[in-house]
Amino acid sequence: MADSVRIDKYIWAIRLFKTRSEATDACKGNKVKVDGVVAKPSRMIKIGDSVEVRKGSVLYTYKVKALLENRVGARLVPEYAENLTPEEELAKLHAPVETFFIRRERGAGRPTKKDRREMDSVWDSISFDDFPDDED
Numbered sequence: 820m821a822d823s824v825r826i827d828k829y830i831w832a833i834r835l836f837k838t839r840s841e842a843t844d845a846c847k848g849n850k851v852k853v854d855g856v857v858a859k860p861s862r863m864i865k866i867g868d869s870v871e872v873r874k875g876s877v878l879y880t881y882k883v884k885a886l887l888e889n890r891v892g893a894r895l896v897p898e899y900a901e902n903l904t905p906e907e908e909l910a911k912l913h914a915p916v917e918t919f920f921i922r923r924e925r926g927a928g929r930p931t932k933k934d935r936r937e938m939d940s941v942w943d944s945i946s947f948d949d950f951p952d953d954e955d
Contacts, residue, residue: 823863824886826853826870832887833900835872835879845872869903877911879904 827842830851836842845851846860852871853864864870868883882901891899923930930938 821886821888823865824888825860826851826858826862826864827860828888829864829883829886830870830872832890833881833896834890834893835874835881845874850874870900877904877908879908 827839827846830836830845831839831842836845842851843860846858846862849857850873851858853862854869855871858864864883864886866883866886870881870883872879872881880903882903883899884901885899887899
């Protein structure tokens with residue numbers, strides 16, 4: 820077995836991304852770090868390296884336990900990567916998503932300038948100070 824492997828192959832193989840091209844794009848988009856340094860897709864990693872991957876608002880952290888180039892089953896992933904992601908990062912996955920929808924009748928088409936102004940005034944009238952903070 821090789822003593823190093825490409826980071827894009829590794830993060831795809833341990834199932835952090837569904838396709839290898841998604842893993843490569845994440846590397847190109849500066850969403851992957853190896854030992855705190857932004858990693859290009861061709862960056863070689865070795866056993867003991869720390870890998871950080873940003874997916875959405877969550878920053879996943881893994882320690883490389885063993886190297887592999889081919890995708891493995893989900894049950895085998897803990898043999899190759901140790902998940903060091905803090906609980907507060909994982910809690911972001913279950914955070915309620917606060918969205919604001921303005922209902923429009925089906926087939927009404929695009930909003931007119933007047934409709935848009937009305938929607939903006941409703942949006943501006945909402946005070947986010949009334950919502951409690953989760954930071955206690």
